[in-house]
Amino acid sequence: MNKKKSTIRIKDIAQKAGVSIGTVDRVLHNRGEVSEATKEKVLKIIKELNYQPNILASSLASKKNxxxxxxxxxxxxxxxxxxxxxxxxxxxxxxxxxxxxxxxxxxxxxxxxxxxxxxxxxxxxxxxxxxxxxxxxxxxxxxxxxxxxxxxxxxxxxxxxxxxxxxxxxxxxNSLQSGALAARLLDLCVSKQESLLIVNFANDQDNLNHLNQRKDGFTAYFDKQEEPKRKVVSLKSNDQEDHVLHKELDDILDKNKDIKGIYVTNSKAHRVAKYIEKRNLKDIFLIGYDLIPENAKHLRSGIIEFLICQRxxxxxxxxxxxxxxxxxxxxxxxxxxxxxxxxxxxxxxxxxxxx
Amino acid sequence: MNKKKSTIRIKDIAQKAGVSIGTVDRVLHNRGEVSEATKEKVLKIIKELNYQPNILASSLASKKNxxxxxxxxxxxxxxxxxxxxxxxxxxxxxxxxxxxxxxxxxxxxxxxxxxxxxxxxxxxxxxxxxxxxxxxxxxxxxxxxxxxxxxxxxxxxxxxxxxxxxxxxxxxxNSLQSGALAARLLDLCVSKQESLLIVNFANDQDNLNHLNQRKDGFTAYFDKQEEPKRKVVSLKSNDQEDHVLHKELDDILDKNKDIKGIYVTNSKAHRVAKYIEKRNLKDIFLIGYDLIPENAKHLRSGIIEFLICQRxxxxxxxxxxxxxxxxxxxxxxxxxxxxxxxxxxxxxxxxxxxx
DNA sequence: CTGAAAGCGCTTACAG
DNA sequence: CTGAAAGCGCTTACAG
The missing domain is CATH 3.40.50.2300 (Response regulator)
Structure with a gap:
């Protein structure tokens, strides 16, 4: 615990410039009331000495909130x-x-x-x-x-x-990219002949198309693939009560019996997980967003395969x-x-x- | 930018205790030279007021390095x-x-x-x-x-x-757990009938069995699975020159033609990637550790599927x-x-x- | 336009 | 065992 290494202080600059520390402070903070000549001189020395303000001292002295x-x-x-x-x-x-x-x-x-x-x-x-x-x-x-x-x-x-x-x-x-990642993960897990489903809870939609971008990134991934392209269907749900959602899912799964992967574009994957649990569907891969407790529960139980998180x-x-x-x-x-x-x-x- | 909210200072404690700030400082830092009575009194007030030292001021005043x-x-x-x-x-x-x-x-x-x-x-x-x-x-x-x-x-x-x-x-x-994660990922990507290979670069081994724990976590994952268990073979390489490694890999892949996933337990996955590239092997999933530049290159080119990273x-x-x-x-x-x-x-x- | 002084909350000798 | 004073590097009125 030696003495602190000496660093450049306002005082040093003042000395070298032949002015007072008050003047140095004025140019440092652009508070005006300094002649152009002294300002130049001080600025030059500040640069020369590579002055770094001590933010500890500054904060202590300042009464600013x-x-x-x-x-x-x-x-x-x-x-x-x-x-x-x-x-x-x-x-x-x-x-x-x-x-x-x-x-x-x-x-x-x-x-x-x-x-x-x-x-x-x-x-x-x-x-x-x-x-x-x-x-x-x-x-x-x-x-x-x-x-x-x-x-x-x-x-x-x-x-x-x-x-x-x-x-x-x-x-x-980057919403687009996170959609692409989701696509990749489902692409790895679900064999090529099977279909995928995107679930978009429309109520959560904001003006900025956050969720649409995720969806776009997802579909773009498959569009870029060579033929034969994987079939991807989409469900826009209004995020109503469970029985409404379950009906919507029943319908779409009935029409597309080869759906083996589901991508939920927001943090509501747990709602789809609940459906999968209730219908006792065995081989559907589910992927969603955000480690909120309800999602974590289904991740641990194995119904949700992946959650994409954004810290x-x-x-x-x-x-x-x-x-x-x-x-x-x-x-x-x-x-x-x-x-x-x-x-x-x-x-x-x-x-x-x-x- | 109002005046700063007043917080408890050493001065306040000193006042309330009827002693000087020097004395407060002595009990604060256990520097001795304080009578038991005053110490008790000061300590009590410190607690009462829930004093939090101002580390900015402390650091500024202290010449300690x-x-x-x-x-x-x-x-x-x-x-x-x-x-x-x-x-x-x-x-x-x-x-x-x-x-x-x-x-x-x-x-x-x-x-x-x-x-x-x-x-x-x-x-x-x-x-x-x-x-x-x-x-x-x-x-x-x-x-x-x-x-x-x-x-x-x-x-x-x-x-x-x-x-x-x-x-x-x-x-x-947690090395064990990261091995389990690697196992899970390969388990998802590689169909159940195919085999997996663990590559352990023995030279990197340390006393603490870091890498062995990864391997243990990996194999434990499959041991826990129901029958029929997936076949997992293991290669211990001395991390010699490329041609040695390539020979080793040739041998083991020749003996186990159904190996479709490789797990490298350290940051040397790029060495196996180079082999895969050279032999032009198409359908092997490779997973390794750490985002060092050589690994990143093969991740981007698609030869390495996943890298497990630990920030x-x-x-x-x-x-x-x-x-x-x-x-x-x-x-x-x-x-x-x-x-x-x-x-x-x-x-x-x-x-x-x-x- | 410029300088000198007081003060931020704390630490550090020093005097008694 | 205790207190008073100087100082850390900076900011902030205030005097001129």
Missing amino acids: YNFAIFIPKPLTSESYWNKPMTGIEKARGEIQQYGVNISYHFFDLFDKNSFVESSKKLIEDDPQGVILAPYFLKESIEVIRQLEQQEIPYVFIDSNIKEQAQLSYIGQ PEEQGYNATYTLFNHIIARKETIKENYTSIDIVTKENVDYYKEL | YNFAIFIPKPLTSESYWNKPMTGIEKARGEIQQYGVNISYHFFDLFDKNSFVESSKKLIEDDPQGVILAPYFLKESIEVIRQLEQQEIPYVFIDSNIKEQAQLSYIGQ PEEQGYNATYTLFNHIIARKETIKENYTSIDIVTKENVDYYKEL
Whole structure:
């Protein structure tokens, strides 16, 4: 435990430039009130010495507080998907609160555009220093973004992306590619002569075609294959009660008796698993998304073969740190941050780390 | 950007206890020289107020430096596996160097027990504040550990574990389970009548039976299956030059013409891939470990079907933070930190995040 | 436009 | 055994 290695301090720069530390601070933070000449001189020395600010000292001296606002769908139960990004956000919060960061949540209802608009108003009123948002409703999201930009508040997209916006970063998956992965896995498991079924729960559809992209990636995989192409049928369900879904599945399986693989494009694979269990179907491979408890149960029992996961906790964690790095640490951030597309199965589920 | 929320400071405790902050600091850090009575009083108030030290201020005021020593196999080329844990360690280093943490590396040669012993001597001489080590040679590792314990230096195991030691943490995979996962994947891809081959590169064997555990997990999976059991044959190769390996593979495939799946228990799957390519074998599923460049190449070309990965960068990163959290942040750490067992394939390799 | 001083919460000698 | 003071590198008014 020797003495600390000496690093370049503001004081050193001030000395070398023949000015006071106050002046150095002014050019460092662009606070003006410095003559062009001294500014140049100081800037030159800063560069020469490769000065790195001590963010510990900076944070300690500063009495600034930062408020990060999170604008995401409300998790309806403790098992809901959106709890997972929140877990990651909360972990990051614990680590950066010593830097004066507060987090406030603004929820909306996925199925209620109105709640999105209402909640967004409160978000803007909050006047946060940074925002993480899931831009579910396209037009309305762009409206929010405009206002954030007007107030020069940086924002990060999570889960869904809107192209060509001025977001600091997008953190989420590549839906197209995850569909392709699902296709590949079923292609490996189900012999070529059999058919596959895509189940799309339409209610969950958002403006951004998240789920459609998964479906497109899936079908594109088979379109690219050589003849004879595998038969893929599709079911769009409105996510009604079980008996409705079961009827829909009965119908389509009756018409296509060679369906041996089912791909559910969202986290509701457990609903299809329940159907398979009830009908006691033996040789159907089922693949879905997200390690929520109900899915995990059927993965362990063997009815769901694979779950594709996207480390939602990590997404929340990274989104929070993206704001932190930009606003407080003043480090570079990356604009497109695609999450891993993970394959979870019975054999690795117990070790799957989402954070 | 409001004023910072007031938190409990040493000053507050001192005031409430009617002592100076120096005294509070003494009980906080157990530096002695405090009467039992005042100590009790201060301790009680600390608890009451749920005091959380400000590690920013603490680190700034302290002139302490910390040296973390890393004791791992030397990466022989820029493509070697052990570069990956180092990447993670270096990332952590960048983040915690402002707290006065230095990192020093002590390498050994995986195939040379002597270099392990020699390097370990230098490690001990270094007198670090914390150690991350890959305990490859069992007896020799225990010798190192004894000395670390004598000097009260905390240590973290990475990659390999030794049971029932006083390590702060083990960070690595569950080898048995990763073997089971490999078995499952081949079981899905290769039809039941065909055979499977395990390739064990014996040279890489370490005292700790890392690779044997993978093999055991693999065979145990099939042993548990109902009759008729799948046939699994095994090849132990000394990892000689290509023509030797190719001869070995020729022989075993000639004797077992129905081998349609190969499991390589270490990162050398690319060597078998090269063989498959050369012999132009069409319908053999190959599965191996670790996303090193040579493996990635064959994964993309389709010769390797799956790679099982263990986020080695994350392991290095987490090991470093385990020391940091224990020594500097004084937070709790977990003793067994099993890494995810990830499945990487052509369709998700481009998005696979190891850190 | 510039500098000197106080202070962030903690640690570290030093004096008594 | 205890307290007062200086200092870590930075920020923030304030004086000129």
